[in-house]
Amino acid sequence: MIKEIPLSEFQQRITRIQQKLAENDFDAYLVHSNEADQASVRYLSDHWPIFETAGVIIPREGEPVLLIGPEAEPFAQQRSKIKKIRKMLAYRESAEPDYPDIEVSTFRDIFDEISGGRGVKRLALGDYAILPLPVFDGIKEALGKEGTLIRAEWIISQMRAVKSENEIALMKQAHRISEQALKDTLQEMKLGMTEKEVMGILVGALYRHGAECEAFPNYAFAGEKTRNAIGRATYDTIEKGQLIQLCVGARFGGYASSVGRPVIFGAMPEEMKKHVLFGLEVHRKTYEWIKPGVVAGDVARTYYEYFESHGYAPHFLYGPCHGAGIIEVEKPWMESTSDYLLEENMAFMADTFLTFPDYGFRWEDGFRVTRDGCEVFSDARSEIIEL
Numbered sequence: 001m002i003k004e005i006p007l008s009e010f011q012q013r014i015t016r017i018q019q020k021l022a023e024n025d026f027d028a029y030l031v032h033s034n035e036a037d038q039a040s041v042r043y044l045s046d047h048w049p050i051f052e053t054a055g056v057i058i059p060r061e062g063e064p065v066l067l068i069g070p071e072a073e074p075f076a077q078q079r080s081k082i083k084k085i086r087k088m089l090a091y092r093e094s095a096e097p098d099y100p101d102i103e104v105s106t107f108r109d110i111f112d113e114i115s116g117g118r119g120v121k122r123l124a125l126g127d128y129a130i131l132p133l134p135v136f137d138g139i140k141e142a143l144g145k146e147g148t149l150i151r152a153e154w155i156i157s158q159m160r161a162v163k164s165e166n167e168i169a170l171m172k173q174a175h176r177i178s179e180q181a182l183k184d185t186l187q188e189m190k191l192g193m194t195e196k197e198v199m200g201i202l203v204g205a206l207y208r209h210g211a212e213c214e215a216f217p218n219y220a221f222a223g224e225k226t227r228n229a230i231g232r233a234t235y236d237t238i239e240k241g242q243l244i245q246l247c248v249g250a251r252f253g254g255y256a257s258s259v260g261r262p263v264i265f266g267a268m269p270e271e272m273k274k275h276v277l278f279g280l281e282v283h284r285k286t287y288e289w290i291k292p293g294v295v296a297g298d299v300a301r302t303y304y305e306y307f308e309s310h311g312y313a314p315h316f317l318y319g320p321c322h323g324a325g326i327i328e329v330e331k332p333w334m335e336s337t338s339d340y341l342l343e344e345n346m347a348f349m350a351d352t353f354l355t356f357p358d359y360g361f362r363w364e365d366g367f368r369v370t371r372d373g374c375e376v377f378s379d380a381r382s383e384i385i386e387l
Helices: 007-023 039-045 073-079 107-115 133-143 153-161 165-188 195-208 223-227 270-288 296-309
Strands: 028-033 054-059 065-068 085-087 122-125 148-151 219-222 243-248 250-252 259-264 321-323 330-334 347-355 360-369 374-376
Touching (some): 007 039, 028 039, 028 107, 065 107, 073 085, 085 107, 122 133, 133 148, 153 330, 165 243, 165 259, 165 347, 195 219, 259 270, 270 296, 270 347, 270 360, 296 330
Parallel strands (some): 028 122, 065 085, 122 148
Antiparallel strands (some): 028 054, 054 065, 243 259, 321 330, 321 347, 360 374
């Protein structure tokens, strides 16, 4: 069983980006990551920043450089598949210590190093949405008046959208771990426990079954809080007759999973059961609409029409799918505005979320596009779950 992306694949990723730089007359490409969204830096180096942030800069020719904060050097050396590492104040933690005794580089230093002293004139930039101002200001100062900064998230997002066989294998294993953790949680959770206690069971099970960590802040909450598309467990106790939302997501080898299931103690009321079963029905229908060559927006429109034709139009928030990989939610989304074609080995989460006045629920599983349809990564307990 593969446990991580091999070095050769990291090197291939760098080479592919350098080809894009040459094709578009870019001098270099800079991506950014933080502790919450580690995707781009981890995709290129396997380094995952903690407290600090990090970047990777790739010149059109030559070696890439991992850019880190002043404290991370030993940690980065242990993790990084990129061997050239430079410390910078721009990537320090948000408390902004001065670090007077640590030698650091500036962006001007980095630009001169990767260009042989010529500097960088056309810098392609990824991860604009999470780029902190100290990094942005440092880049602009180093580029000067003659330099140009070009938003180019598309370079890495298009690469990440289509997975390699190694990436698919890691996502599948992450889902196997999530299924095992779901099973343990369903067996061990009890009425009267707090949502936090259920989370303790869930997270313990993830690690027990081999997860690297959680893929996202996993869900275990009940009652009206299940109407939240995004939420966290509280100290409220689990009561009989409340709908409970579990979203169990392991990270394995850097790759994310999610298995989302509605659960209840006792018999599910008939009206609630009807809605939950409709959610499962449209969740499964989504897989039937997935094929390579299909316009993603057509899948979304078919999904919306299915809700409307069955009288459920007011009850969905979004859908039907979002990209998944290193991050549990990543580009591309599958929405009515999506004009791209589905390709083999694109990976998504089928994310079917419905809300009603007193509760909501989510069915969620990962899948990949295959040559003639899709391969679902999980179907564990795809049923009415009454404890």
